[in-house]
Amino acid sequence: MRLKKAGYQGIFLPELGIAMDGTHTDAEYTFVTHAHADHMHRNRSAYTHASKPTLQLMKLRGFNGSSEALEFGQPLETDQFSVTLYPAGHILGSAMIYVQSDLGSLLYTGDYRTPPSPATEGFEAPPQADYLITEATFGLPIYRWKSNAQLAGEVQQFARKTLEENYTPVFLAYNLGKAQEIMHLCSSLDHPIMIHGAGHKLCPVYDDAGIDLGPYQAYDRDTCEGKILVCPSSALSGGFASNVRKKRIAYCSGWAALESRRTQLTVDKLIPISDHLDFYELIDFCENLNPKKVYITHTPNPDVVKHFLDERDINSSFLNLEMEADD
Incomplete structure (x- = not known):
């Protein structure tokens, strides 16, 4: 062939x-x-x-x-x-x-x-x-991944602990696929979620397919503090949530298996969750x-x-x- x-x-x-x-x-x-x-x-x-x-x-x-x-x-x-x-x-x-x-x-x-x-x-x-x-x-x-259950636990624990300590959790994830997976994993927390605008327009397709993305809306700079935030890494340099002083950032990717990514991206948590x-x-x-x-x-x-x-x-x-x- x-x-x-x-x-x-x-x-x-x-x-x-x-x-x-x-x-x-x-x-x-x-x-x-x-x-x-x-x-x-x-x-x-x-x-x-x-x-x-x-x-x-x-x-x-x-x-x-x-x-x-x-x-x-x-x-x-x-x-x-x-x-x-x-x-x-x-x-x-x-x-x-x-x-x-x-x-x-x-x-x-x-x-x-x-x-x-x-x-x-x-x-x-x-x-x-x-x-x-x-x-x-x-x-x-x-590259050897943890189980889906372990990775889901890491995502949920990061969001929960960050919120409990009065910080805003920010998950860095691709606008299509990874972002919606993070939202789905956080849906059980029943906490407001805001996603970057480019990812937000894609979410209705997931809704139509019956994938629970939690109580989400498009990112709003004025009201994002205290929400679970989801955006691509590139959005940070564009000012995403730059007005939120107390925030913690988790980088979600298979490349997070490399510890060097922590200093390269200046993040608080590496979660090696890959698609x-x-x-x-x-x-x-x-x-x-x-x-x-x-x-x-x-x-x-x-x-x-x-x-x-x-x-x-x-x-x-x-x-x-x-x-x-x-x-």
Whole structure:
């Protein structure tokens, strides 16, 4: 099965005319795994298939092309192939794309998390695929996450203790996905939450999906003190909550596993809560899927992942999305 680059860092399957997370002039079908900017496209002429929440979020983030929503687990059948979306557990609407054809079966993960984020549809994968294209964002053995329950406890404890001591808790988190997960984890505290405006406009999609985000509203500088605040790291340099003198800041990301982030960002708490799977979950997933070939993308060092896969007799190689690749 041949692989080529599609758009900025997407995948194109030339024999099937399928583009994933990018567009290609020869693509007859275009699929998007989720609505993060590095995976969605804005090509109006590319008729796009994705999950319903992904298309809703894409439109709120600037996509205004034609599209069709696909249900998880319901195949799109053509004369050449069948494509099924599986919930990826990364953010709401995130999907893995499973392609079946005479050339074999291929699973393109996009970004994924297992165990899944509690603010998603969950995680499910096909039992087997001949070819696997997997992200490995945290593809080093230093990345091993705590359980979802432990991380939820850290988030809630930070918010609760900060409020009890008459400080304002500020969670640094991406506006799409991580921000809503933090809000969901704080919802049981039943305390007012304010989220950065760019993230606030995306929250109704989570409401529609039945994800409890707690009693939230858009950030208001004049009334934010004493609320649970959620914003991206970049917002702090723009003056977010700069008028609140008594505040404590928690940085929420897989990169928080690196202690150096505390001084780099000048924060009070590092919470290593990621919307990607960790290194060991990645290796286990590849082993359980048992593909003929694994293509590794989005990784700081593919040789490390390849070494661990080699030990399990799993054939793998780095797929550089900056270049076209044939196999």
